[in-house]
Amino acid sequence: MAASWSEIVILPRGGQPGPGLRLMVPELADEPAAQRALSAFVDPVTEVGGVFSAWGTTTSGEGADPSGEVRADGSGQRLYSVGPLPGVTDAIAKTALDVLADLSLVSAADAAGAQGYAERLRVEADVSDPEARLASLFNPLIERGRISSRADVWRYSGEAPPSVRLAGDEVGLVLEVDLPEDDEALLQLSREGIPGPEGKGRGPLGFQLNDLHAIRDHFHALERKPTDIEIETLAQTWSEHCKHRLFNADLEGAEGGLFKTFIAGATRRVRAARGADDICLSVFSDNAGGIVFDDDFLVCDKVETHNSPSALDPYGGAMTGVVGVNRDCLGFGQGARPILNRYGFCLPHADDPSMLYRDRAATSALPTARGLIDGVIKGIEDGGNQSGIPTPQGFLFFDDRYRGKPLVFAGTVGLMPRRLPDGRDATVKGTQPGDAIVMVGGRVGKDGIHGATFSSVALDETSPATAVQIGDPITQKRLSDALIDELRDQGLIRALTDNGAGGLSSSIGEMAEETGGAEVWLDRVPLKYPGLSPWEIWISEAQERMSLAIAPEHVTAVIDHFAARGVEATEIGRFTDNGALVATYDGRRAMNLDMAFLHEAPRLSLPVAPAPAIAADLVEPDLPERGACLLAVMAQPNLRGRTPLIRRYDHEVQAGSVLKPLQGQGAVHGDATVVRPLLDRPGAVAVTQALFPRLTERDPYAAAVNAVDLALRQLIAAGAPLDRAA
Template sequence: MASFVHRIEVHYTQDPRLKTRTDRIKTLGFPVDELHLAEVYTIATSARDFTRDELVQIGNQLINPVVQEFTVDEATKPLFDYAIEVGFLPGVTDNVGTTARQMIEDFFSMKFGDGEAVYSSQLYFVRGRLDAGALQGLAATLANPLVNRVLTKTRAEYGQAGMDRIVPYVELHELPTTETVDLDLDDAELARLGKEGIMDPRTHQRRGPLALDLTQLHAIRDYFRTLGRRPTDLELESLAQTWSEHCKHTIFASAMDDDVPNGLYKTYIQAATNEIRLEAGDKDICVSVFSDNSGAIVFDDEYIVTHKVETHNSPSALDPFGGALTGIVGVNRDTIGFGLGAKPCINIYGFCVGDPDTSVTLFRGKDASNPVLPPRQILDGVVRGVGVGGNCSGIPTPQGFCWFDNRYAGKPLVFAGTVGVMPRMQGGRKLHEKAAQAGDLIVMVGGRVGKDGIHGATFSSEVLDHKSPVTAVQIGDPITQKKFSDVIVKEARDLGLYRSITDNGAGGLSCSVAEMAKECNGCRVQLDAVPLKYHGMAPWEIWISESQERMTLAVPPEQLTAFMDLMGRREVEATVIGEFTDSGRCVVECGGKCVMDLELKFLHDGLPKKHLKTTFTRKTFPEPDAPCPDRLDTALLAMLKRRNLCSTEFISIQYDHTVQGGHVLGPVQGKGRVQGVASLTKVVPGSKKAVGLSQALFPSYSEIDPYRMAGAGIDTAIRGLVAMGIPPSGIAILDNFCWCSSDEPERLGQLKRAAQGCYDFAKVFGTPFISGKDSMFNDFSGFDAEGSPVKVSVPPTLLISSIGVHPDAGKSVSMDAKITGDLVYVIGETKEELGGSEYFAMLGGVGNEVPSLDAAAAKERYTRLAGAIGHGLVASAFPVSHGGLLVALAKVAIAGRHGLELTVPVPDGMRSDHYLFSESLGRFVVTIAPDHKRAFEQALGPDAVLLGRVAGSRLRITATTLLLDTDIRDLEKAYKAPFGGY
């Protein structure tokens, strides 16, 4: 425990964020006049004390002297009515505090010892008259009780002394021992063991979910009976991590009904890719698929690019900031861990949350305890988490989306993806290939191990309820990760200092070491060697903890000295924790005792096979009964204000999308700054090629027709890249299934049809799946305000991400209308398909006709359009998607701040509003210069329908009568209104 504690408070003389911060709190309903903020640094040491002069020097390093001042061991004294201090609970990762500590160590050329640290906190000064309830509510908005400590004082209580000096030091009193677990239980007790975890003999509390079902527990019991002994707690926990749905994807791997004996993954996802690659022959763009941490395609003759998209749903529900931050830095590590190490060069994101303007009264506890965080707090947290992860890592984040539906209020979906780049060859080695060898040393690099992240994998394989463990919450440290990322990818890899690498993600060391051990058939680990954040952790905790910023490498003994010297010079902690063997076993020792000794075959392949049964019932939903309006001006303005169609620029401007210098087409485009659906980034200096990225999901279609929902996602993700000029032949895709209640036959029936859709549409388009991830239990189980049980499930959600290499970024086109007089076309056919559409949702209905697609005809059309773009015939292109043709036309006009004068060919018998708001697939809005008319129409044939021209400052649309005539400025105002105050 620290003997010397000092407190430095940094505050603004003129706070540039005061108005924004205050306005945000006001919009939440708190009667606050002003909300000032001071940053607090608590310095706790025991071996040495800092003098007053040294503390002043430290304070001067922590401020911007132009706009900030600081106090040392004295209270900041602005005018205020209440003070609220928010810091981290003991053991929670404190990135700001860690960075401040490193700054002090560098400045004074010293090192903090064990138990010494710098802790950061935020001190809010509130001006305004708040009653006790409002003050408590404000404190709850500023903090998350799972990770934060909060201290509130009135001005009188604050007095001259100010806030208390708090050192959130971790003190553990557990003995580092290993227990054995009795599995000779009846089925009821076995089931409880699987659901709630092992009973701790000291605390008499369950440790948290193993997420093992009865069949799995029976298999484990039978295995240990053959060994004549009970499993240790570490062995049982290790099996639970390895066999978890999160890691093994048991639902996708299991036989299903009578027609899918090999499981959904092999039958539909993997089979589609294998068949596409076989048909492509020497034109196959794939390099590595499904076998590594990411998938990879050819970039050019010298480089490959990788892509992976992960989900971090359950942690983000508990701590949105930490969950999203951990998600993005975790998928960065998937890139670093691909092959022998790819350089992360692009980040992407996706957030599915409840309406941020609504409040949620859901509780994990029956007595209205442990409330679910409101959607706005979740949105704010996940946005900030991805931003901190990408910005602090120096990785551009140009691409992403938000989708709002109150069915995500119980459990949000948080997608995080990373693209990497690496040479194909180096020193005669193919860098995408790796393999540990017996005799190689197991080296862990990066952060230390703590209790944060325990049961993360098993927790994510379960329904979110009141037993969800706080230890599953993690907060990533991008600065630590940036250090080892650079030294691995830019130095150690090319020096040939290791043979294999992977990240410590789900399951921590238990999964990373055991997975790598398959490469050579064995491993032996010394847990005593693993560096810890604090003393007192039990062996099973060390083994399965998912504490962040760690990689595991296989280092040949002859390279160890050079490797460790390099890590030391780059200030990256690296520790030898064992060796790889060819014993066929995973052996773990601690305190001189063997605490785990399992056959790798049982650990990886002993999981019992399941045979799942499905049902599927086609549902009928209400059709809107509103009449067709004579004019659509009001309807369009209302559509542009819908959360799923409006601008989310407030997110884009928080993310650096130009770092690394490869920006071509970014998140917002045109003078009007409209959200694009795709981005284009150069990743190899000097190359004219660039990486295009797009994403699509249609959760509003899934309950109506999951097969067509999958097709819509694939088609739209592909069209996002085609609109920039990337041909379908250069595009690969990724799948992320986020399903609900996947132990119910009806939900599995929907899943099966969505997987069939993935196979059929990917095959026709010729776009292979190169990577994917599924999350099968996105449900919240808890209580409402009256204490009644309630279950909230997300809509079955499938995110399709696309990646493609643009042959010449200089010929790419953006979405905005460019020049007065340009011609405006719609490419593709519009049909009366509004089931699940945004227009029907606005009218209060759902509908039943989800868009269909002739994928073969669409592929031919896309190839011709990409060719026209490559030949310079196109000024702008934008895919028609959510909201239909009229919304797409409005966005093209807003982006260019140019009016459009158009005549639309509404078919006989179709309502004009249905025509203009239909979400039929396969369509684009394209503008071209008039002198390219003949060549363009020859290239596209009858698929190109001329609507009119770019003209004036109004969007004017006629059919047989005038349908709409609205000023572009009014459209832009409506489009940007919903999040204008963020």
């Protein structure tokens, strides 16, 4: 941590309302250094800037405008400051430090260690309820906010950036966990989590009762108690989020499970029927699915939901959704370049006044309906625009029943050569015993803990704030460029995968299936701040982090390649073939799990109830005059134009836009868009979607059939051939 600090403040020029910024950075050396920093950050036409340090003040333009103060009658301007809580990703500060390091104004070490802090400022005039306005500007789960004035920030405060201060009592601490014979006590353990040294549960584990019985029996047979990190690993691996256990459960009429019977089974039958015309190259076996683009390239596709995280933090939930599926494409085969993003929102109406809470005492509020809408839209915007990936396609659907838990879909399409320069099939990757485990990207912190188990249970007062993260798209863009532009085609990577909702536990646990084991050295994992315990290091997710399998002789070259891109890479273990997943801390064993047991969660068996009969006595409503009826229908939120939303999402970056999201003379949103990913050859990718939420309530089968039918018709209308649809 730097010993002293400079504060860079940017405000609207001329005392006008508007946005601003306050940066806390390692102390700038002198006035010339401060002027160079202001030149980099301040727009002299619309902004005024100042650098405030212990040695003095440097400004660009006029100083603080005295008219920007709160008057005696309470009117006048107020300044709202919002910044991340300690430990939450601060992408603005990190980017600012990178700029200052490029200008040689701060050290590379301070920039790499993210030694800084950023507060977003907003100057507004004559707000009737300033406290309510402040509450609408930030999410207390991940941010802090305050009300002040221009004069409060236009000076040297002498403050240090807020930082995480952990007691450090659990550094290196590995606990043994008692698994009681009483079923209710077992379920309490699942709901509340493993008690820490202070006796409080760490957060939900999401186990079923038969899971806990299986775990207890397994460790009884081993004649030892499980450690906390072993229980956390099983919870992550067996979670609904990671294992899709409901889709794989035995059901009457689908004993192999919904997935194997109706999804994988249907796909298998279609592929067999198409024979030589089959366009599928990789399905149900990797981070995304891959189909033929042309003789030389393939495209992959991945869509997932981020519903629970978005209910707590709409911005972070949506952003981590889109950058997460970006990484799924990066982790497909030997690595695919993301060429477009997609989105989908099922949200409450913006004017819904209801307030919802996570607890019965009504002390922990969920975001307002307006805050939920604004947050998810902004999250997809920043996740795509800042990554240089176009976002041409999506949908928006309103119903107040999504007030408590929205549906937030994020999707990415990637492009990859079918063969690498050395002739290998680019969809094939394989970890080998002895390969080094290299972690690349963001450091590990408390944010992101219990993401998998939290997403697998109902939202309530025990839902941990640490499960919600803020992504860092710019770091991920650097990671993506290093992977795709350099390492993939040089053949330096054996295998790679995203650090999913379980962090290192998720990625390394999956990759170790191929070799039959792994050993991880948790004390070597780079941390955002000291004080994390072994189990936290192991299961904490990071939005811009991946795990790689690298042949030992290539480790140094790979780490150097990433360093040249400003991305941190660290060797943290080895893949083995001894049948065990092992983790150590300072040479002491913290985990020793049998690989077969880890990846064989007990199957669920669920009852099946007949679908309710569809009422045949539907009454046709009395309709007003046709013109008034048409106007009323057109005024419905689900039929209105989405131009303001679409224009926020950059669909022109990468220069491949063909059929754009706003179409026709009236420039209304279309049902499908077309992107040309390779400008030097013919061929394009058409994308669309369809859903019928209200029909789903009455007849899910009919809703699914209609959705597939409508999506195919929309693709055909956009010019896509039916035999190339997937």
